[in-house]
Structures are given as C-alpha cells and as structure tokens.
Amino acid sequence: MTEDLMSDATAVSMAAPSSHQSVTTRDELVEQHLSLVRSVARRYRNRGCELEDIIQVGTIGLIKAIDRFNPDKGVPLAAFIIPYVTGEIRRYFRDYAWSMQVPRRLKELNASIAKAREEISCSDVGEATAQLIADRLNIGVAEVREGLAAANAYSTKSLEEVSGPTRRPLSETLGSADPALxxxxxxxxxxxxxxxxxxxxxxxxxxxxxxxxxxxxxxxxxxxxxxxxxxxxxxxxxxxxxxxxxxxxxxxxxxxxxxxxxxxxxxxxxxxx
Missing domain, CATH: 1.10.10 (Arc Repressor Mutant, subunit A)
Incomplete structure (x- = not known):
C-alpha cells in the first residue's frame, strides 16, 4: 500500500511544478495536491464512511503538511504530504467513525490486529488465526480476541433496515421477553x-x-x-x-x-x- 501511494505521489509531482519553484501560495499548493488526497482516501472507502467525508478529512492533513513543509530538508512535498493525510484519516476512523464508543486502547488494538491479519494473509503462513496474530503482535491470545470482539462496535445496523428474503425491518424479526420465563x-x-x-x-x-x-x-x-x-x-x-x-x-x-x-x-x- 505504501509503495502504491509513493507511485501516486511521484505522478502528482511530475504532473505539476515543484512547490518551492513556481507555486507560491498556500491555496495553490492545496489545489495542486488534492488529487493525491483523493488517491489516499480511496484506499479507505467501503469502511462505513462516505468517500467525500474521507477526502475532507484528508484535506485537513494536506493543509497541515503544507504549513509544516520545509523545502530546505530536501524531501519532495508530495512524499511529505502522504503521512499527514494518512494519519489524519486514520485518526478520524479511530476517533469518530465507530458507531459505538469503545476505549481508545481497543481501537488501536483493533487496527494493529487488522494490519497483522493482512500481513499474515499475504504471507505463506496460512490462515490468520488468533494465535498467529498474537505471536506477531507479541500479545496474548485473549487480548487478540478482545480486540476482535471490539470490532463489532465499529458499525451497527438500524432496526428499521430491511433485509432478508422476507424484506422485513429488523425490528419485526427480533424476539421479545417471554413473561412466563x-x-x-x-x-x-x-x-x-x-x-x-x-x-x-x-x-x-x-x-x-x-x-x-x-x-x-x-x-x-x-x-x-x-x-x-x-x-x-x-x-x-x-x-x-x-x-x-x-x-x-x-x-x-x-x-x-x-x-x-x-x-x-x-x-x-x-x-x-
């Protein structure tokens, strides 16, 4: 994923002049690199948030990067922007995208588990079991299961959502307490x-x-x-x-x-x- 972003950053840099050579205003820099923000944001779609919302959050990271960029350090602006945009989007998902509030520790643990699961899946080890994830993160299996359980709080369904072959709202399919119990x-x-x-x-x-x-x-x-x-x-x-x-x-x-x-x-x- 990082290599893909660097490729996008290089493409953007080649498509427009260097910021410290010909682009002199902050607004022009933001406008010039919005395509990079969109490229990063697309990698976080289908996670329960609208793409436009993710792009807006990423734009905040873009503005922060431009304000803190120092061309004298020899780092390309596009490459400098990527960590800021990515970090801002990840913080948004961590702090605001969850349907139910859970401790920050569990949110960060869930993100680490997701990354470890992806790495294991891309390797020849096999299925990403709780034990393999625990070994990779150097934590206990119980802690991995706790993080996986916390993921259930990320997104919820409305009781009025129509689903299933009967096309009935979820509220009509839920049971009720039996007084006889x-x-x-x-x-x-x-x-x-x-x-x-x-x-x-x-x-x-x-x-x-x-x-x-x-x-x-x-x-x-x-x-x-x-x-x-x-x-x-x-x-x-x-x-x-x-x-x-x-x-x-x-x-x-x-x-x-x-x-x-x-x-x-x-x-x-x-x-x-």
Missing amino acids: EMIDDVHALLTSIRKLSPFQRELLRLRFGGEMTQSQVAASLGLSQTRVSRILARTLAELRVYMSSDHRRWLPNGSGFSAGDEGGAPPSTPIR
Missing part, C-alpha cells in the same frame, strides 16, 4: 416442594386446584367435613410456603407440618376415607 424458578420450587408433601396432601391439592373443585366437593370426595378440608388445605399451603422460602425452616417442631391431634388425632399424612 420469570415463573420457571417459582414453578420448579413449587414442584420440588409438592414432592415433600404426603400423598394425602398432594391429592387434596390436585382436587382443589387441579380439578378446580370447591371445598365442599373436595370434602364430599374425601369423606371429610368442609371445615376440616378448609383447615388442612390452609395448613398445606402454609407448609408449601415454608418449603419455598429461602431458609426452608420447618413449620412445626415435629417436621410434618401438622400436629398429631389435628381434627380427631389422625395426621393428614395418612389418607382418610
């Missing part, structure tokens, strides 16, 4: 807690909530009074809350959740018919 942990905890209940308690819950039966219908099905069904159900639900709590403390000292004298002395853990 928030219940997964609760459902899992509930199922685990239900397994700790006695068969009678599980049957009571099945009839009341699974079968959507009233307490009177549950009482008739189990051969119990509605009052007792209501009391056992309340205590069963209280026991479930304890199982699902963060500390999992026992509801009663005997660990069953029911007192031995509940309603006639028969614990509900024993099926009652």
Whole structure:
C-alpha cells in the first residue's frame, strides 16, 4: 500500500511544478495536491464512511503538511504530504467513525490486529488465526480476541433496515421477553416442594386446584367435613410456603407440618376415607 501511494505521489509531482519553484501560495499548493488526497482516501472507502467525508478529512492533513513543509530538508512535498493525510484519516476512523464508543486502547488494538491479519494473509503462513496474530503482535491470545470482539462496535445496523428474503425491518424479526420465563424458578420450587408433601396432601391439592373443585366437593370426595378440608388445605399451603422460602425452616417442631391431634388425632399424612 505504501509503495502504491509513493507511485501516486511521484505522478502528482511530475504532473505539476515543484512547490518551492513556481507555486507560491498556500491555496495553490492545496489545489495542486488534492488529487493525491483523493488517491489516499480511496484506499479507505467501503469502511462505513462516505468517500467525500474521507477526502475532507484528508484535506485537513494536506493543509497541515503544507504549513509544516520545509523545502530546505530536501524531501519532495508530495512524499511529505502522504503521512499527514494518512494519519489524519486514520485518526478520524479511530476517533469518530465507530458507531459505538469503545476505549481508545481497543481501537488501536483493533487496527494493529487488522494490519497483522493482512500481513499474515499475504504471507505463506496460512490462515490468520488468533494465535498467529498474537505471536506477531507479541500479545496474548485473549487480548487478540478482545480486540476482535471490539470490532463489532465499529458499525451497527438500524432496526428499521430491511433485509432478508422476507424484506422485513429488523425490528419485526427480533424476539421479545417471554413473561412466563420469570415463573420457571417459582414453578420448579413449587414442584420440588409438592414432592415433600404426603400423598394425602398432594391429592387434596390436585382436587382443589387441579380439578378446580370447591371445598365442599373436595370434602364430599374425601369423606371429610368442609371445615376440616378448609383447615388442612390452609395448613398445606402454609407448609408449601415454608418449603419455598429461602431458609426452608420447618413449620412445626415435629417436621410434618401438622400436629398429631389435628381434627380427631389422625395426621393428614395418612389418607382418610
């Protein structure tokens, strides 16, 4: 790339008189070397920025080079301009062309990785793997991967951009959060807690909530009074809350959740018919 730029610089120098021989004004020098700026700018097109914007940035570098040029040092003006124009364009891409702001360190790392990848691709080494890039830059593989990941922030897509075979905006193809996902942990905890209940308690819950039966219908099905069904159900639900709590403390000292004298002395853990 540098050799190509030098060829362009030589062509420009041959096409116009030397600045310190016949061109005497700053405006004339700028106008004379704009073609060189365009030549450099074309090498940075297709990177997410308009070519005209890149040319304007490169022109700033051209003006800086002309202001600092000293013909007494024997360096051709065109060759002196190239580093200024290239540097100005690179700084623009580094500082302003990114869609999302990332640390400057990552921007510079990404540029170094891109250069190393190009050098490896032009050699006979083979594919530019993360390990090869790390060896060339004398950094760790993890740092290379960090720089590659940062490249995703360089350009973004609009949610209204139409793409794909359906030609639909990207916003219409994105999924949304399922409210039911928030219940997964609760459902899992509930199922685990239900397994700790006695068969009678599980049957009571099945009839009341699974079968959507009233307490009177549950009482008739189990051969119990509605009052007792209501009391056992309340205590069963209280026991479930304890199982699902963060500390999992026992509801009663005997660990069953029911007192031995509940309603006639028969614990509900024993099926009652």
